[in-house]
Amino acid sequence: MKKFGVVFIAALLLASCTSITLKTEAQKDLFYENGKLIATYSYGEKGEVLKDGILIEGLVTEYFEGNKPKARHVYRKGMKNGESQQYYENGGIKAVLFYQDGILSGPAKYYFETGEVKEEGAYAKGKRDGEWKDYYLSGLVEKKTTYRLGEKEGFWSCTYESGEVKEEGIFLKDKEEGNWKCLYKTGEIKEKGSYKNGLKEGLWEEYDKDGNVTGKKIYRRGEPVK
Numbered sequence: 001m002k003k004f005g006v007v008f009i010a011a012l013l014l015a016s017c018t019s020i021t022l023k024t025e026a027q028k029d030l031f032y033e034n035g036k037l038i039a040t041y042s043y044g045e046k047g048e049v050l051k052d053g054i055l056i057e058g059l060v061t062e063y064f065e066g067n068k069p070k071a072r073h074v075y076r077k078g079m080k081n082g083e084s085q086q087y088y089e090n091g092g093i094k095a096v097l098f099y100q101d102g103i104l105s106g107p108a109k110y111y112f113e114t115g116e117v118k119e120e121g122a123y124a125k126g127k128r129d130g131e132w133k134d135y136y137l138s139g140l141v142e143k144k145t146t147y148r149l150g151e152k153e154g155f156w157s158c159t160y161e162s163g164e165v166k167e168e169g170i171f172l173k174d175k176e177e178g179n180w181k182c183l184y185k186t187g188e189i190k191e192k193g194s195y196k197n198g199l200k201e202g203l204w205e206e207y208d209k210d211g212n213v214t215g216k217k218i219y220r221r222g223e224p225v226k
Helices: none
Strands: 011-014 029-033 036-043 049-051 054-063 069-076 082-087 093-100 106-111 117-124 130-135 141-148 151-159 165-172 175-183 189-196 199-207 213-220
Antiparallel strands (some): 069 082, 130 141, 189 199, 199 213
């Protein structure tokens, strides 16, 4: 039998007097090596991780098969706290995240497999919050999105890889709202119109690169009016 793919190292096990309510038996992980049971990991209702019934404490490293690190986390009282790192199989960093009592909280950064930053922003209460940026491999910004506890809220923009604005508008409670426009690489308007509650509403116009109107449509609740 193959060696199990998750290994915990540098972890101190706390014999806690705190009462932990466990989830069902079906939500236990059993780890074997050469056919022999070597550890049982179970989970508390609050997300605590226990090894053989004892809370995990300290540095935890997960491995791919072949003993290459997959992730490193710090546990306190059985829950992730502080900096957490994830890796690609080639050894490159995949993500740097922060946790507070098992919940994503604080700055976050994700990387392409080649090492360049892919996406960055912050989490609050386990959800995306504030401005997030997506990047092309070249390092130029592809998208800017503002979140409020997991929902898109506020100004949003997308650019061509050459840096020019491609599309921009406003989100309200995770849905497009108000005036939006799409542009050609040369900066001229390609299409413009309005959204209401995530659906196209009213007059939408299309243009060629010379600014001439090439099409018009009226929308009601996302459907074109004939």
